[in-house]
Amino acid sequence: MFFRLIIAFVIVYLVYRMGKIFLSPSAKERRSFPGSPASIAGEDLVKDPYCGTYVPESSAFTVNINGETLYFCSKECLEKYKAEKMN
Numbered sequence: 520m521f522f523r524l525i526i527a528f529v530i531v532y533l534v535y536r537m538g539k540i541f542l543s544p545s546a547k548e549r550r551s552f553p554g555s556p557a558s559i560a561g562e563d564l565v566k567d568p569y570c571g572t573y574v575p576e577s578s579a580f581t582v583n584i585n586g587e588t589l590y591f592c593s594k595e596c597l598e599k600y601k602a603e604k605m606n
């Protein structure tokens with residue numbers, strides 16, 4: 520009788536553990552999503568001189584004008600800034 524009780528406890532424990540394993544991966548995947556704000560926060564932000572937006576250095580569009588490195592949020596801003604500089 521006592522032995523049966525132990526087996527019952529072991530089964531309940533295993534079912535509980537399996538339930539945890541099946542439930543946890545989806546929650547973990549969402550938290551460690553690549554490009555999450557946590558990884559961007561550690562990066563240096565650079566200012567787009569055309570529109571004034573701050574962008575992470577790694578995802579910014581860079582251009583060298585007269586030996587000066589400039590960072591832009593998008594290719595459009597880069598092109599517009601260059602066009603304005605030329606005139």
Ligand SMILES: [Zn+2]
Nearest residue numbers: 567570592596
């Ligand atoms: Zn911009």
